[in-house]
Amino acid sequence: MAEAKQKKSAFIALVGRPSVGKSTLVNLLCGEKVAIVSSFPQTTRNAIRGIVTKEEGQLVFVDTPGRHVSEKKLNKKLMEVSDRALDDSELILYVVDASRIPGAEEEAIALRIAGSQKRTIVGINKTDLPAVDVRPYFQFIKEKLPEIPLERCFKISCVTREGIDALLACIFEMAGYGEAFYPEEYYTDQDISFRIAEIIREKAVNRLRQELPHSLYVEVADAELRESKTGAERQTLWVRAFIITERESQKGMVVGKGGEMIKTIRQTAQKELNRIFDWKVELDLRVKTGKDWRHNDTILRRIIDR
Template sequence: MSKSAFVAIVGRPSAGKSTLLNTLCGEKISIVTPLPQTTRNKVRGILTESRGQLVFVDTPGFHDSQRKFNLHMRDLVSGALEETDMVLYVIDATRSPGQEEQALAQLLTQEDHPVITVLNKSDAPPAPGWEDFFATFRDSNAPGLSISAATGQGIEALKDLLFESAPEGDPMYPEEYYTDQDPSFRISEIIREQAMLRNRDEIPHSLYVEVADLEEDPDTNLLWIRAFIVVERESQKGIVVGKGGTQIKAIRQTAQKEIARLFPQKIHLDLRVKASPKWRNKDALLRRLIR
């Protein structure tokens, strides 16, 4: 009988959850930037081997804040924990544990599902404080494997542990699937990654991306995409567009190249910027965006 499990990946912002999901699945599925709070959704990545299938669910970083935007993301993490068979708890070993880490670890001690804890970024020097931290938590949170999601170190050992701990069952997805994201979502995430990277000092968290149109022309084998980078204020539009449009052009070109790798068609990306004042306070929109 083969193994089958949903595995929720949780941890503080920037711990390396999305990088780990991509490394485990061997594909770039979830976007990665050096900025905290990059992931805003439950992004699923699927690993199928002869010993079974693991469906990893990447989640937004666990962040202690009462702002509406953050509360929606926190609810999403709680929901992911409820729907899962196992938890993969990712710790950034290069940052000392603080209150937020304590709060998350505490939450995970109440988990009914198996929790596998990994110390990530072992390719870089560790920060002090983790030994004391584990003295308090190791009993309830399973063994602390040292890994590097970036270099792949410790990943095979982690896969072994995950498959060993997983329940038996049939695969949930066909074996050739590595994600279940719809095309519009993947496209919007690729654009958002570029937009965040190129606006990292100013407004990375004030933007979201909306794919307005996806049109396929079978005669010319062209996939025509119209998308908007949406910012919070009129004054931010100019920042995203850049002097003489250079910035938006660079975002468009890089995103278009990456999108082209995913689709068999030729891609034409029409990318524009618009403002939607205070979108981060709008519940209905947040429910649509953060899911």
């Protein structure tokens, strides 16, 4: 009898500046929406696992907050999340944005992973954008991370899928042999309340301006599974959630004129939740203030360390 082929298994931490496309890439690799995406920097606030199981084995991608230099309490907390993922994963996927030039922040990241070059793969993302020039990044890698060979630097696009298959093949190649961590049908291990809160946050962040995206978080306060009245339809998951703003004056902007803004956030979130879950999701969405929550250690621990 032929011996069963050994399977690959690895955790891969994504690292990069804010908005380079880490979460978009994890979603593309997993073939499902695992992590929320927006054009605002530092959208991701947690280590979010996205799982890819194929014939070759299983890869667990760990999405992380974008690395940014700032002494603010929230940012320091986000950097801890990124640091932990880098330390705890076998491989590192370093994502850069080809449409921006590498600067001081990029150098700080290169310095952070300089000791891990042997286990790092580079994705030079957004190559679909007009007039992008990838040469500065190849030069940057050559200078700052010289132990990463060219063959491990991939020009990629999450829009056209350029380079994605080659990147994935390289990661499988570098991964060690081992048992799968999750059943093969899993594409994430997030709990339901967290996923619901994140999707609401995404819908809010993508509609709000200025400081607001950074000033809010979402909490699921209550959830209840209800049988459908006829028994014929799917069960309803009733959820009460709060969008929590930092200041009282921000509540009005989240609610919007005549309640239009919160209604749109609720409807778009509900639509996506209905697609993701087997239940019919019914959202009761409200707004409240958690004064200066970004400076409150207890709240930061609750929403970021989880």
